[in-house]
Amino acid sequence: MFSVVYITTSKLDEAKRIARILVEERLAACVNVFPITSIYHWNGLQEEKEIALIVKTMTKNVKKVENKVKELHSYDVPCIISFKIDGSKEFLKWIGEEVK
Secondary structure, three states: OOEEEEEEEEHHHHHHEEEEEHHOOOOOEEEEEEEEEEEEOOOOOEEEEEEEEEEEEEEHHHHHHHHHHHHHHHEEEEEEEEEEEEEEEOHHHHHHHOOO
């Protein structure tokens, strides 16, 4: 089974560092990094520029990804949400070959 993990960070360098480590440690096959605007409640209504990561991995690795992100992340409560996915069999096969 395959999953996507969605994560947000406050800075591009932090997002890239997390992404590189997840891929280098074979916890993810690929991580997309892109800028977003987040509107949320945290001690009142907030609107902030953030960086989002979309992590492609095996479902069995989601907890390992979560633990690694918590270890590296600057937020007290980082956004780490996972979704089980289906898709192109060839692409999913590639994910399976790239993660440990």
